[in-house]
Amino acid sequence: MPLSDTTPLLEIRGLSVTIPTPEGDVHAVRAVDLEIGRGDIHGLIGESGSGKTMTGMAMLGLVPKGSRIGAGRFHFDGQDLRQQAGRLRGRRIGMISQDPAAALNPVLSIRRQIDDVLRTHRDLPRAARRAEALALLAATGLPDPEKVLRSYPHQLSGGMQQRVVIAQALATGADFLIADEPTTALDVSVAMQVLALLRRLVAERNLTVLMITHDMDVIAEACDRVTVLYAGRSVETGPVEEVLNRPAHRYTRALLGALPDAVPRGARLAVVEGSFDDPDPEGAA
Ligand SMILES: Nc1ncnc2c1ncn2[C@@H]1O[C@H](COP(=O)(O)OP(=O)(O)O)[C@@H](O)[C@H]1O
Ligand SMILES: [Mg+2]
Known part of the structure; x- marks a missing residue:
């Protein structure tokens, strides 16, 4: 049966990720529901250790070795991610990480790094790949794409590096991007530009993010809908305006309350004492 355009692109029900460690199982994700419609920028917010990154990694099929994934439903565009995540990664699902400098190889030119992606994922002759690399860099708003192609990562600012990483994600042909704290390493004004870029690319290229x-500023600035994670569980979801103006869950209210204007951007959210067991607050950001 063909799926209509109103079918959510991503449908997750009751996702859990359990990571075995020498000290015992870590319940990185306990019960996450997530539904993302085509063309949406869907925010996933929660404090450090709440399971955001591991939820994204599960979609990419990149959980730590030996991890157990449980889910009532774990579907991307009608395909079960439990079997298909590895195949969809880089074909349909791309990744933009927090630290663009770490995502790029320091000893290879930008030309080489984008070309490697194009060669792996797209069946194009050399000249067409070169034109596509230039077009992708231009699409991310980089001035002088020719010069950027000749550059090495250290010759670019953090904002320019993140644009290259976005171009690289687009080079795979992916139409669903997982952006994990894509602006955390950037200055506020550069961060705002990168968010505006993502919004523009979503509109121009029919992407979903x-x-x-x-x-919470990133949610307010860039997202259509948001899901709030707390200790590995999704506790609230809805349109951004609704969740920000009428938060239903006390944890969401606490997140919002933790962000009066006096709190600098990017400051850590207040840790909220909760009734859930084992919130594991020491997790990596
Ligand atoms: N490789 C790992 N091995 C063991 N525990 C992990 C690993 N990665 C993450 N965790 C734990 O899983 C939980 C969720 O982590 P993560 O998804 O990175 O949270 P977030 O991205 O929201 O900060 C944390 O408690 C973290 O310590
Ligand atoms: Mg994280």
């Missing part, structure tokens, strides 16, 4: 962040 999962925007992982701990920053």
Whole structure:
């Protein structure tokens, strides 16, 4: 049966990720529901250790070795991610990470790094790949794409590096991007430009984005809908305006309350004492 355009692109029900460690199982994700419609920028917010990154990694099929994934439903465009995540990664699902400098190889030119992606994922002759690399860099708003192609990562600012990483994600041909704290390493004004770029690319290229962040400003600035994670569980979801103006869950209210104007952007959210067991607050950001 063909799926209509109103079918959500991503449908997750009751996702759990359990990671075995020498000290015992870590319940990184306990019960996450997530539904993302085509063309949406869907925010996933929660404090450090709440399971945001591991939720994204599960979609990419990149959980730590030996991890157990449980889910009532774990579907991307009608395909079960439990079997298909590895195949969809880089074909349909791309990744933009927090640290563009780490995502890029320091010893290879930008030309080489984008070309490697194009060669792997797209069946194009050399000249067409070169034209596509230039077009992708231009699409991310980089001035002088020719010069950027000749550059090495250290010759670019953080904002320019993140644009290259976005171009690289687009080079795969992916139409669903998981952006994990994509602006955390950037200055406020550069961060705003990168968010505006993502919004423009979503509109121009029919993309869908999962925007992982701990920053309510990023949600307000860039997202259509938001899901709030607390201790590995999704506790609230809805349109951004609704959730921000009428938060239903006390944890969401606490997140919002933790962000009066006096709190600097990117400051850590207040840790909320909760009734859930084992919130594991020491998790990596
Ligand atoms: N490789 C790992 N091994 C063991 N525990 C992990 C690993 N990665 C993450 N965790 C734990 O899983 C939980 C969720 O982590 P993560 O998804 O990175 O949270 P977030 O991205 O919201 O900060 C945390 O408690 C973290 O310590
Ligand atoms: Mg994280």
